[in-house]
Amino acid sequence: MDEGQAAFRSGLAGMVVDGTFRIASYKTIQGFKWGVAELPTQDGRKANFGSYFANAIGASATGEKLAAAEKFLAFISSEKAMNVWLEKVGELPARRAVALTEANIKDPIYGPFIRGLDYASTPPMVDEAAQRQVSIDMINAVLLKDTPIKEALSAAAAREQAILDKFKAR
């Protein structure tokens, strides 16, 4: 369909820009061989994106529930749990001891992802849906409305800044 990962899985798209969370799904592909490469560079400049999520305990938790939550959080962020996460989901976990193993760095699938992390940056994300929309609209303005790239980029920057300003004002 019109989703990159589905088109790639069914062999209808040649390339897809994706994250490690998709690896478990791609590993079930039967029909063809696939590999991973770092993002292309421009004039020798490298750029990459890295984001992460964190588990947290609600501020209102107390007593027995707080103790249970702490126990669960300790488990879910343990090396043991992260190894299961890496194996079943395919996503590189946060703990360096689990993610940056010799085997992973040499792995043809995980290797390029790990190398990309060296120069990856994480922009501030305050409203994922709204910020995603800014990028989609920027690209569509160039592709569908022939807006000059510079104009589309500065319009997107202004919208992005407005979202960040609104969050900081709170």
Added chain:
Amino acid sequence: MSVTSPRRSPGSGGAWGRLSIAGKQIVWAWAFLALPVAFFAIVRFYPTLEAFYLSLTDWDLLSEPRLVGFDNYRKLFADPVFWQVFRNTFAYLIFGTPIAIVLSFVIAYYLDRVTFLHGTIRALYFLPYLTTAAAMAWVWRWFYQPPPIGVINGLLGAAGISAQPFLRSVDQALPAIMLTAIWAHLGFQIIIFMAGLRAIPASYYEAARIDGLGEGAILARITIPLLKPTTVFLVVFSSIGFLRIFDQVYNMTSNDPGGPLNSTKPLVLMIYQTAFSSYQMGYAAAQTVVLFAILFSISMAQLWILRNR
């Protein structure tokens, strides 16, 4: 049981006993009506009134609503996206309703004369109406995909016509989605029109034929005027449907809801996003009040224009 309960002597039944039969019937009627009345009051009317109040506040669901006067309305009318959405909503209405009504009338008119496989053909037209809008929207979304995935582009390619972007275009996306919505409701409208056609007494047609009227004249002088109540109902019903179109748009553009570049976004989708992805409940309430005003005035105007003189 009857041993322990005191026996009532005739004429000592308290307030209930003194009621006449008509009075008792009224009490019973209200007892049965109480449930739907309470339901509508709590689930329909109270939230509607609450929306008017909320539209004057700034509320994010977590903190207390803060009164801000008409700020939400000022913000809405100054927002270019709102006017784009407003135009889209009316595009669905102005093109969708007449196309749907004319198409369903033509199909009903001719289907009414078909005797061969009549039931089967009627069922085929009605089938889409039974299907979940979301499932239907996803199938159509697949139809509209670029080659080699999309069926429509596959057919166009076979006929030597260049591939069309459909949902990936700011000009074609809205008509493409509107077509799906028209198709989805066609079956219902055909059935209603056919019921209307069947309700016209055959003697009118016989009399007209004896008087030597042609088919065209019969259609213009008898069929269409006598179908007016049916048409009024369907126009109002279909207009309300197009004004609050959501399912098709949301499901066919879920990667970029209402896109590309807001070209397919109807008012209801804007309300949904304001309320449930930005959590600006006051602003969303102001948008619903605007939608309510539009729905109300258009329905009233249609009833007035198509009224019985």
